[in-house]
Amino acid sequence: MEKVLLGNEAIGRGLVEAGCRVMTAYPGTPSSEILPAVVQFKKELELDDLYVEWSTNEKVAFEVALAASWSGLRAAVAMKQVGLNVASDALTSAAYAGVAGGFLVIAADDPGPHSSQTEQDSRMYAMLAKVPALDPATPREAKEMVRAAFELSEAFQIPVMLRPTVRVCHGFQNVPLEDVPPPTGKANFRKERRWVATPRGRYFAHVELNEKLQKIQATFATSPLNRIPNGHGRYRFGIVAGGVCYPTIVELLAEAGLSDEVPVCKVGTPYPLPVEAIMDFVSRCDHVLVLEETDAVIELQLPDRRNVAGRLNGAAPGAGELTPEVIYRVLCDQLRQAGVADLPAGEDEVLQALVGELELPPRPPRLCPGCGHRSAFYAIRRGSRKAILPSDIGCYTLGINLRAVDTILDMGASISMAAGFYHAHRVSGTQRPIVATIGDSTFVHAGLPALANAVHTGARFVLVILDNRVTAMTGFQPTVDSDQLADDGGGVQVALEDLVRACGVRWLRVVDPYEIPDMIQLVKEAHEYTQQPDGGVAVIIARRPCVLYQREAITPQPVKVDEACDGCRYCLVAFECPALVMNSETGRVEIDRRICVDCGECVDACYKGLIVPVISGQ
Amino acid sequence: MKLVIVGLGGQGVLFLTRVLSETARMLGHSLAGAETHGMSQRGGSVVSHLKVNEHGGPLVRPGTADILLALDPDEAYKALGYLRDGGVGFVNSGRADFPRPEIAARLAERGIELHTLNADAIAMQLGSPALANTVLLGFALGHPAFPFGYEAVEETLTRVSKARFREANLHALAEGYAHFRPGESAGGKGALEHTIQPEGTGEEQ
Numbered sequence: 001m002e003k004v005l006l007g008n009e010a011i012g013r014g015l016v017e018a019g020c021r022v023m024t025a026y027p028g029t030p031s032s033e034i035l036p037a038v039v040q041f042k043k044e045l046e047l048d049d050l051y052v053e054w055s056t057n058e059k060v061a062f063e064v065a066l067a068a069s070w071s072g073l074r075a076a077v078a079m080k081q082v083g084l085n086v087a088s089d090a091l092t093s094a095a096y097a098g099v100a101g102g103f104l105v106i107a108a109d110d111p112g113p114h115s116s117q118t119e120q121d122s123r124m125y126a127m128l129a130k131v132p133a134l135d136p137a138t139p140r141e142a143k144e145m146v147r148a149a150f151e152l153s154e155a156f157q158i159p160v161m162l163r164p165t166v167r168v169c170h171g172f173q174n175v176p177l178e179d180v181p182p183p184t185g186k187a188n189f190r191k192e193r194r195w196v197a198t199p200r201g202r203y204f205a206h207v208e209l210n211e212k213l214q215k216i217q218a219t220f221a222t223s224p225l226n227r228i229p230n231g232h233g234r235y236r237f238g239i240v241a242g243g244v245c246y247p248t249i250v251e252l253l254a255e256a257g258l259s260d261e262v263p264v265c266k267v268g269t270p271y272p273l274p275v276e277a278i279m280d281f282v283s284r285c286d287h288v289l290v291l292e293e294t295d296a297v298i299e300l301q302l303p304d305r306r307n308v309a310g311r312l313n314g315a316a317p318g319a320g321e322l323t324p325e326v327i328y329r330v331l332c333d334q335l336r337q338a339g340v341a342d343l344p345a346g347e348d349e350v351l352q353a354l355v356g357e358l359e360l361p362p363r364p365p366r367l368c369p370g371c372g373h374r375s376a377f378y379a380i381r382r383g384s385r386k387a388i389l390p391s392d393i394g395c396y397t398l399g400i401n402l403r404a405v406d407t408i409l410d411m412g413a414s415i416s417m418a419a420g421f422y423h424a425h426r427v428s429g430t431q432r433p434i435v436a437t438i439g440d441s442t443f444v445h446a447g448l449p450a451l452a453n454a455v456h457t458g459a460r461f462v463l464v465i466l467d468n469r470v471t472a473m474t475g476f477q478p479t480v481d482s483d484q485l486a487d488d489g490g491g492v493q494v495a496l497e498d499l500v501r502a503c504g505v506r507w508l509r510v511v512d513p514y515e516i517p518d519m520i521q522l523v524k525e526a527h528e529y530t531q532q533p534d535g536g537v538a539v540i541i542a543r544r545p546c547v548l549y550q551r552e553a554i555t556p557q558p559v560k561v562d563e564a565c566d567g568c569r570y571c572l573v574a575f576e577c578p579a580l581v582m583n584s585e586t587g588r589v590e591i592d593r594r595i596c597v598d599c600g601e602c603v604d605a606c607y608k609g610l611i612v613p614v615i616s617g618q
Numbered sequence: 619m620k621l622v623i624v625g626l627g628g629q630g631v632l633f634l635t636r637v638l639s640e641t642a643r644m645l646g647h648s649l650a651g652a653e654t655h656g657m658s659q660r661g662g663s664v665v666s667h668l669k670v671n672e673h674g675g676p677l678v679r680p681g682t683a684d685i686l687l688a689l690d691p692d693e694a695y696k697a698l699g700y701l702r703d704g705g706v707g708f709v710n711s712g713r714a715d716f717p718r719p720e721i722a723a724r725l726a727e728r729g730i731e732l733h734t735l736n737a738d739a740i741a742m743q744l745g746s747p748a749l750a751n752t753v754l755l756g757f758a759l760g761h762p763a764f765p766f767g768y769e770a771v772e773e774t775l776t777r778v779s780k781a782r783f784r785e786a787n788l789h790a791l792a793e794g795y796a797h798f799r800p801g802e803s804a805g806g807k808g809a810l811e812h813t814i815q816p817e818g819t820g821e822e823q
């Protein structure tokens with residue numbers, strides 16, 4: 001049977017078909033759909049012997065799944081590339097310890113970046129940790145690689161990384177489905193010295209790891225995951241391509257009629273690279289172009305790059321996604337320089353120039369109409385003057401549009417940096433109010449240690465936890481304060497209030513951000529608390545379900561803009577609801593009924609009182 | 619056959635992509651493509667690529683698309699570069715000045731057809747602005763260059779719609795389809811802008 005699957009769904013299917021028994025993840029674009037796919041197949045096929053969990057962060061997810069592997073079961077963990085930073089402590093140590101049941105680390109990269117704070121290449125982590133990495137080119141291949149990765153992991157007792165990029169994760173294709181075997185084997189943890197990390201043991205483990213890698217490299221030389229043109233043919237121009245660059249370049253060469261003239265070496269196993277076999281190909285070409293995302297992992301492992309062009313020598317750009325148009329431009333340049341072919345320009349420059357002249361406004365993402373975060377940010381801005389506003393990763397990053405976000409670094413940084421801003425100013429004799437904002441899921445992910453640290457060190461600032469009851473940006477995964485587990489209800493609810501108090505916080509209030517005047521008042525009181533002699537960190541939990549997730553949580557309060565509106569734009573800037581729009585003909589603000597959700601929140605946003613509730617009958 | 623579908627997050631680009639990819643699969647074609655997930659889904663630019671019976675990667679290279687579906691006129695401008703010579707675009711726009719004459723002229727030189735419809739206004743009349751995507755799809759189905767027939771799309775739409783939206787979606791598809799006037803695309807070559815008014819709104823396009 002065949003089905004159209006997203007790459008992430010294909011990976012999920014591959015896990016189920018390969019008999020994976022424990023799967024964990026923390027959501028993050030572009031990896032978020034892998035675990036839900038596993039849940040879907042689990043339900044469809046009634047696989048009761050399969051455990052899935054949304055963990056509180058990637059390191060936790062990694063360790064839960066690794067323990068399953070050490071108990072002899074096949075296990076997998078999925079995350080986005082920056083999530084691997086969080087799990088890297090576990091990854092590097094697990095490489096030395098090895099595994100028992102097959103163990104798969106799925107790290108989804110985001111060249112572009114489309115939805116991330118960095119473009120980092122997870123294959124670099126594979127090199128750092130010394131674990132093999134597989135780089136699928138298509139959704140179909142991603143599914144096949146899951147099985148291959150488990151087999152490799154078990155054969156060499158090593159964690160294996162599967163590194164899809166965004167175009168594989170969110171690419172789709174018809175994918176053949178295979179039967180799902182009944183589960184085999186029982187968890188049986190066996191005590192072994194290698195599970196205990198001691199420095200002396202780890203020296204020998206490192207030696208052993210190096211030996212494993214050498215053997216793996218040898219098997220990769222003949223692995224069907226690579227397609228290395230062999231024989232004795234010599235070529236004027238050749239290509240080495242990894243991941244999604246492979247199908248793209250094959251297509252471009254076919255369109256240009258160069259498929260016979262320009263051979264392509266496909267690399268599915270970028271680390272450890274089967275160097276000898278690939279160098280044999282490289283040495284038979286006058287010119288070689290290496291195409292890979294996002295950094296130069298294949299290229300760096302080639303010992304002789306005199307005839308090689310790629311990211312390292314600037315032939316391909318050093319940052320950004322290698323889209324077909326970018327690859328086409330690089331290919332044109334290189335073929336021309338090598339005197340092989342002169343291809344026509346790829347894009348209609350006349351049209352591009354004409355569209356450029358329109359100076360179309362960029363369309364940055366925005367908080368949804370009716371989002372409770374907007375009301376909270378508005379109240380924070382109104383309740384604090386000249387505050388430093390560190391924030392965090394999630395939908396509420398978009399609070400930048402309300403000028404309510406000054407810093408975004410990584411998960412959890414809002415709280416630690418708020419403490420840092422406080423100490424830096426205090427030690428140099430200055431004072432600034434500080435309001436940190438963080439989402440409920442991010443707070444539990446990495447905010448807890450930062451909050452305990454801030455309280456302990458006597459930092460003084462206001463922390464607003466934007467509690468919308470779900471992990472919204474990545475597709476509404478449940479958080480620890482709900483009773484929802486990844487595949488069902490029945491989770492033990494862990495209350496945010498308890499977590500906050502357990503970190504030593506003594507000033508805590510809970511508010512519905514839709515009550516804007518109340519929240520403004522609370523923000524002011526919180527600032528006052530931070531100034532008191534015995535003050536410290538003041539925490540406000542702004543609780544309001546995500547409107548995209550729970551539209552029914554809104555009690556409709558339709559509003560209209562009074563005809564006296566003079567178009568001063570204050571509400572557009574200060575409240576920034578996408579449903580408030582300027583009508584350039586009337587010069588008045590009006591409400592875009594196509595997207596307005598009747599939350600009634602913008603009533604507070606016109607200081608002239610010209611956004612007014614619609615009384616029924618009007 | 620290469621298709622590109624663009625719009626803003628929330629306009630239902632993903633839904634159209636699902637309907638078309640499912641139709642292609644049902645008809646036994648091989649397909650590949652890519653969707654936009656993540657940050658952009660909150661009102662930012664969203665682009666879907668769909669390749670039916672093509673080899674190669676998931677993305678459509680600019681200058682090679684046969685069909686463009688655009689749910690927003692500004693996003694349409696940004697995506698016009700995807701169309702090949704002789705390609706056809708369908709745009710949801712209520713703007714009187716879409717497309718700008720200089721751009722229409724360039725498209726005409728390249729034999730690209732552009733058909734516009736105020737799908738938003740029709741969707742509002744049908745009672746839900748969220749139906750604009752299905753209205754535009756129905757509209758596009760009227761054009762002979764569109765790769766799938768009405769019945770096939772109707773069948774998948776019935777299948778992939780959530781039960782409570784099914785009837786409204788089918789109605790929207792039919793409305794959009796009824797708004798395509800084949801006569802107006804006669805002549806084939808040349809960028810034709812259709813001034814199609816949704817009945818009863820009296821709005822200028």
Ligand code: SF4
Pocket residue numbers: 366367368370371372373395396468472473546547548549660
């Ligand atoms: S998805 Fe939810 S939390 Fe995110 S912007 Fe929309 S309403 Fe706000």
Ligand code: SF4
Pocket residue numbers: 369370557558559577578579580591595596597598599600601602603
């Ligand atoms: S009522 Fe006001 S704030 Fe709420 S969605 Fe409509 S325009 Fe936006």
